[in-house]
Amino acid sequence: MTKCFSCCDSKKLSKEHIIPQAIGGKLSARIYCKDCNDQFGKEIDHELVKGIGYFATGLNIKRGRGKNRPYDVTWLTNGTVLTFDGKEFRRKKPTVKIERDDERIRFIDIRAGSKKEIEEISSKIKKKYKLIDEIKKMEDCHAGPTETVMDFVFDNSPIRRCVSKIAYSLMCIKLPSEVVFSSSFDEVRNYIRYGSRIDLASANYVSTGFMTDYVRPLHKIHIALNRRRNLVIGFVCFFGTFRYTVLLSNSFKSSLYWPGLDHTINPVTGSFIYGNPHFKAPELEIPEILSPKHSRRLVLNELEKGHKIIENYVKDHRLLKIEAEEKS
Numbered sequence: 001m002t003k004c005f006s007c008c009d010s011k012k013l014s015k016e017h018i019i020p021q022a023i024g025g026k027l028s029a030r031i032y033c034k035d036c037n038d039q040f041g042k043e044i045d046h047e048l049v050k051g052i053g054y055f056a057t058g059l060n061i062k063r064g065r066g067k068n069r070p071y072d073v074t075w076l077t078n079g080t081v082l083t084f085d086g087k088e089f090r091r092k093k094p095t096v097k098i099e100r101d102d103e104r105i106r107f108i109d110i111r112a113g114s115k116k117e118i119e120e121i122s123s124k125i126k127k128k129y130k131l132i133d134e135i136k137k138m139e140d141c142h143a144g145p146t147e148t149v150m151d152f153v154f155d156n157s158p159i160r161r162c163v164s165k166i167a168y169s170l171m172c173i174k175l176p177s178e179v180v181f182s183s184s185f186d187e188v189r190n191y192i193r194y195g196s197r198i199d200l201a202s203a204n205y206v207s208t209g210f211m212t213d214y215v216r217p218l219h220k221i222h223i224a225l226n227r228r229r230n231l232v233i234g235f236v237c238f239f240g241t242f243r244y245t246v247l248l249s250n251s252f253k254s255s256l257y258w259p260g261l262d263h264t265i266n267p268v269t270g271s272f273i274y275g276n277p278h279f280k281a282p283e284l285e286i287p288e289i290l291s292p293k294h295s296r297r298l299v300l301n302e303l304e305k306g307h308k309i310i311e312n313y314v315k316d317h318r319l320l321k322i323e324a325e326e327k328s
């Protein structure tokens, strides 16, 4: 029995990944009880994985358990929904059209994801219509679509809570526990558990350029201190592309000082990356953390650069244009 870093009850703690393993997180720790972990899994981790998990699928990231989540894309030329599992595109649902002359079947048009699927469907049709003659086949294979579109979400309230939890979790394993349990971090603990009217994290493309090298799809967590303002700032980046800042505390008063807590991994190779130990993250003020003044253009540019990272890593993978819908 130890104290859970989320609900602060004395309970048995369960082992969980700090960055969800579904997107390639490797570091795990026993810091939360099972109830808290289960709640996080359902409410917030799931949202993050749903939003940006397609990167893990595209990069074929090896997971400890489970399979990479296939994602749906729409084939631009005809609107068909296809599923991409990291290797190939498949039709989500087969289509079958049957043309008849009175009672006689003249023509059957089957479109499916594989030859096997076509065989299965045609044998069912033969049975159903009691067809004795062999069906004359005309096969037409398409290697794959040329252009597809998909939606993804990388910034909403559950995702911000999840990102806050990820930054907070690194702090839990790196700092002395009495410091983490101090009232300085009550607000962020409550925010992670329940959310609040004002979010304590934001997608941030200003002052977070140091979180990516634009070459490797790195996951990075960095915890910095703005001593003058008593702020503890979390920087979180996934796949070198999705970058966030978290206000972990605005009332941190302690004699403790740290040079910047860092955790960086390459989720494709699974290797840890050691950075410059003398590096100092920017000392941001609260508005810069919670409402960064980044333009829409800058965000789109950075996301496009992120997609280039995938193109560097995966053969035959081309991610073209990114367009953003304005939030209402």
Ligand SMILES: [Zn+2]
Binding pocket: 004, 005, 006, 007, 008, 009, 011, 032, 033, 034, 035, 036, 037
């Ligand atoms: Zn708990």
